[in-house]
Amino acid sequence: MIVDSARGDDAPIVVREQAHVNSWWKGGGTRSLTGSLQLTRETLLTHDKKDRRTAAFLTWSHTGSHRGQTASTKKIRHALSIKKKPKGHRTIRVPLERCYAVHRTNHSILPAVYRGSSPSDGGGSMSLPASLALKHIAPIEDIGDAGQFADKLAQTTQALQQEEKPDGAEQADVTLHLVTVFGLRQNGLRSRHRAWTFAFPNDATATAWTLWLRQEIYGQDGMPPRQRLLAILNPFGGTRSATRIYRQIVEPMAQLAGVTMTLVETERSKHATEFVHALDLSLYDGLISISGDGLYHEIVVGGRKDWDVACQFPIGIVPAGSGNAMAVSVDQPTPELAMAAALCAADHMHACSLGDVRPMDIMAITSLASREVYYAHEMVTWSLVADIDIEADRYRWAGPARFTMSAVWRMLSLRQYKARIHYLPNDKQPASGHSEHADAASTALPSNRPPLKYTRFCHEGEIAAATPPALPDGWHSYEGPVAHFIASSLPWISPDTYIAPTAGISSGHIDLVWLAKPDHALQLLPVLADDGRGDYLKSPHTQWHQVRAVILEPLGRVRDPQLQGIMDVDGELVSCESLAIECLPGLARMIVPRWLDEAKVARRT
Template sequence: MADQKNGKDVPNVGEGDSVSKDVVYLEETFYILSKKNSVFRVQLTSKGLTLTKETDGNSKEQTILLRDIIGSKCMRSKRRRPGAGSCVCSSFVGNNQLKVVDENSGDLDENDISAYLYIYAYILKRSRRTLKRERTTITLRFRSFDKYEDNNREAQKWRTTIKCLIASLPITYSPPTNDKKVLVLLNPKSGPGKARELFQSKVVPILQEAEVPYDLHVTKYAQYAREFVRTRNVYGWRAILAIGGDGVLFEIMNGMFERLDWQQALAEVPLAILPCGSGNGLARTICHLYNEPYIPQNLTGLSMAIVKGQTAPMDVVRIETRTKIMFSFLSVGWGLLSDIDIESERLRAIGGQRFAVWAVARLVGLRTYKGVVSYAKIKDVSNLPKPKQPLTLSHSISQDGALDSPDAEAFIDCDEHSEVFVNAVNGKQHQRVDSWYSVNSRRSAFYSTRGSEYHSVTSEGSEMRSPVHACMHGPASHLPSLMSQLPSQWVHEEGEFVMVHVSYQPYIGEDFLFAPRSQLSDGVMWMLIIKAGIPRSQILSFLLGVGQGSHADLNTEHIKMVPVSAFRIVPEGTTGYITVDGEVVEYGPIQAEIFPNIVNLLVPETK
């Protein structure tokens, strides 16, 4: 490697060593061929990749944070067709673009001894008033030596160090490996029906770059995902990813609780969600809590969480009705909001806007419901146990340590700002290209990652053998049976209600900030009670203000928000909707209690 001009190895720092805040692992100095008196100093540190440009005594520094880097790959230049152009060492301007292939490709340029290291990053940048991630590729060309093998050895050293740092592992001479795939369960009918397209265009390229293999299964009927995780050996996957709305994850989670080994399975196999549905409450919550930009149909930040492997615990709520037991991660509703959610299904094709349209209809024809609402109120939410700290799972590359090589015409889109650098080694000057630039165009397919598989139907010999009557397991209830008398310290409210809605996440929809004080794991459910007699104008104000959560501090005659640890709703009559995580359950008595830290979720590193 190089310090200043000549180059030296930077000593590795072990786990027990006393180190400074920012450790330098590798560094190199590059000279810009097209600009006199300009150099770039590139350092790989415990913080990330630091790029310092020095020109005529002026210095400008940019650091690409380690948390924004998802992977890297070593490549070789592609053989040029006769008459296609001269040496690739020239400046990459116009149509004279660098084309690279895998080192095992039969189409490589034997005359170019360079080794190219591609580093893939998604950087948080501010655009006007919003934050978004911009895809960036840092390209390092290693040509300090006269043989490809020596240059490739240097490139591999950088690649291995990057992968170890990403995985939070000690620096070694070989990159860390993880042969396990991600199980992807995709509902093609969620929301406006674009889940397949979004997975292919937004998620697969990130999995490619991070070298994370996957098994993709498309759900074919209701409860398919539930049956799948209940009957398969889930320990063969590193994580289970739900692609669709909140309903897909609801199926997966309840399928896990129907396993005899539910506790071990949930502890060892984290769950994840990518929003392609109408509500997308949990995905919006994760982004909100971890300061990750949430842009509809932009899955970049949450896709990065899949490959990074950091987990955080999440509470679950045990729900009991007259005939079923289930587990919930989002909300329970009775009345207005549930009516809007279920009855607007006929407008599913327009996506999340269906809720606003149907809210107007329900406000005009306002309904009320009679019943009894009982709850165990939490008197002081400030003294609740703190959630566990996030964990990072070991992860890295696909099962054979390589990707199918992307053809540069499909994968690399060099811009005209690339520079040609000269690196001085042992008195000899070699052209050395080192540029960082955004790569915007690429074509990808479901099958692009080696070892990844796509299943449109259940594979032969692997049919799901579901028991006729699945048994729900999970943590045991602390409450009396549904029809038994409740503890005397519970609060009971009897009368007529416009709605009762209980949430244990900040967001219950993309634009619905229901419980601003809620956390993924805090042991609290927030119950919103709106009683009959409230003017329509106040309900309209409530619906208009839900995006900012302004209703959370209300405490009036007709509307209030209460922190609870358990509740029971007993409606009168047989007409109405009760929903759990947006799914309809039988109309009748229902009770619930919260259990902290049961499920592990994959979350971003941006908190």
């Protein structure tokens, strides 16, 4: 039954409704309850209450009847005076934006999913890994392209109208027509794979709901927008779990969604950069990196000649490293959530599609000594955080705990540095007096590089001293002690290290934070143990600015200026030298989940 519902200001829109649908399976799938099923669309506010988004929900509500309990069972209960414990109103609410596949399924899925004792959320759903779900999928007709999907939907709708019975008529055996929705439940940084199974009155109804739900998840074509995905993984990165994650999570989920995967394993450092540099992008619809932030960095900085075309190619990340800052900052902290977003990502925002492809800021980094330009997507750090990040590699066997171990050791033996920092605030524009150099600066840059806007003056003149030319108007400068320096485009630089409240993948600026000389090492604890409120930024020793560009000139350690310290770009060790860093807003394209609320992820208050 299709319902056209009038909508209030924030009232859910009831798109479709179906009575006599069985679910809430008990007793290993042998018993179920009968209820009504609704497909609704709702308008949700973002965390900061500034934006709205539309999300689809599948809601099943118990109507009081049941199946599977015989009359003899009732007599035994009465004879033994066993009173059935009263139970509340049972409801299953499935957020379709975290679902990635819908299939007609065999009876074998019931004992596989709802086996043993009831799960914590009752008989609504239970964990079923995608690798185990494949054998329960019923064979269905190959839909083909978008046009064939539309024809199939029209034929099914016509058959459904012919088979509909008036209310009160005898229903067919509902257990013969199962539809299972595969998705995820998220709880903070954790998630679990879920399977929700519904039994419909007849075959036509079950097929129609399967097609309708696919439209809600994938868009009007009813198929994943990206049919060919390339996966690049580093089998030795992080905790060396990338290969297992691909075999047990990524590949089975892609098979459930009907997406073709191609796997490439890196064999050495910079292998991903070399591979992407020569890759024929027309062979694939998207690329996903299965590793930590290091491999993603290698992919993003590929340095192709057709950079303007390559920048439009969507790239996603499946966390399989130790830090996983990028995945955490886009609210896909587990491989399952990241893969669900990649399978349903669309270039154009559908009404209720799961994934999305959004612009991502890139930082262009210029070496003042060699004028070489390279790129970063996450952060540039020097002093404290760089020391912790790079020196943590000696504890790589400890997984994510290696950063905590390295931080404790560095706090006990704190290093003091000096530096000159120049920055252009986000509300400033370059002085008009320097616009005359725009053409000359652009021609001086390599043709296969995106043009620079705010740091072009650093490419003027001959390569000599590693110092910037005269600064344009609008720039600010600082010279003095520095215990902690970071230029970041992400709010989180690890799952438990919060750095910048206003940062985001497309914020259009760089969050610049540095800490002058603290009175004692304990004043650095809030930097490394912030709970997401950004309180450490209120310290009188902390400088925090949103900038378009920044120039860092390390002057070495206070006690020994010859020791320049460690410099870290996206978790990778680079030569410690004077750098000019500029934000290139929206240069790249990243696959992110449709449920991404950057205000919530960044904990803006």
